[in-house]
Amino acid sequence: MSKTNFETPPTASVGATMRDDLTVRNVSRIGPVLWIGFYTSMLNLFTLTLFRFWGRTHFRRRLWSDTSVGGEPLEYTGRGLELFVGFVIAIFTLMLPFVGIVFAIQFFIGPETVYLAAVPLLLYAFLFFILGVAIFLARRYHLSRTRLRGIRFAQTGSALGYGVAMFGYLVLSIITLGWYGPAARIKLSRKLWEKAYFGSEQFSFTDTAEATAEPVYKSFAFAWFGTIIVYAIWAGWFFISMGESLTETATAPDLELIGKLYLSFIPMVILIGIFVSWHEAVMIRRIVKSLKVAGADFSSNMKTVDIIELAITNTLLVIFTLGFGFMAAQMRVWKRIANRIALDGDVDFARIQQTTEAAPKQGEGLADGLDIISNF
Secondary structure: OOEOOOOOOOOOOOOOOHOOOOOEEEEOOOHHHHHHHHHHHHHHOOOOOOOHHHHHHHHHHHHHOOOOOOOEEEEEOOHHHHHHHHHHHHHHHHHHHHHHHHHHHHHHOOOOOHHHHHHHHHHHHHHHHHHHHHHHHHHHHHHEEEOOEEEEEEEOOOOOHHHHHHHHHHHHHHHHHOOOHHHHHHHHHHHHHEEEEEEEEEEEEOOOOHHOOEEEHHHHHHHHHHHHHHHHHHHHHHHHHHHHHHHHHOOOHHHHHHHHHHHHHHHHHHHHHHHHHHHHHHHEEEEHOOOEEOEEEEEEOOOHHHHHHHHHHHHHHHHHOOOHHHHEEEEEEEEHHHHEEEEOOOOOOOOOOOOOOOOOOOHHHHHHOOOOOOOO
């Protein structure tokens, strides 16, 4: 049994084989990705955003090829045309009919048919269900277009079942004021990973001792109460300041107060971000440490400071590049997560067969139509 270190690839010993080296490494550089983001943004202006499907494909090919496991790079085999076709299909089969029904209800329901006002609510509830379906279908496409050593990944399971589960967990999270959220996230991750394959090898999602030792609810309580306290302090300051201004001038608040109001958002968001970052780092470690495939156990040493640093620097990156640095920001997130992952175990790649699961013919059009797809 061999164990790799985080960040630094192990030194190869005499007689070592590739099956002993499971180091995960991403070597992406910001310059090439900024260039992809720049020309994608420029060409989107002239193609009414249609070039985004090809730009996204270029980005993924770069990101995948810069990421290696045991010295072997990942390969992305998706095509821009597949993404475009999937988007067109989703628009005409779901998005346009949905919007049409919503507008028809708004135009034709009169005051005397108050009971029909529940119909739009049912439609929006259906939209949240479709959100889960879209996430599942997008993930299935991503894995089907990802290869390592020529072996394809695959996602099986039911998109409808995942949509139902996600909608149910969302309702429970709302009812519990968010407290069911961490459990929902773990359960949804389990539903995905337990139906995922690397070739003929199925992933498992197990509540290992290392995974369950992560302080999921302690960190969530810290984030939940911390957010409420910070927001309460900010709201109190806001109403006191606003009240004094209105009392003094009997008119709308002056520009100085408005400036102070907007500036006050900065420390509030930073403090809330610090509280939430610990929980996010814990959740990443909790999920990664639950994974296993082909005899290899996953682990992660993602830290709170990683989340905070990425949130701040990526926000500045996107702002100062006027938006075209968004791909570079996403790359930096991928890179940090990848370089914080370690694999422990021996994998005999020679015995792993190619998956027989059929791959989807088009891309994540539904997720793109709902505007929930990321570039990776």
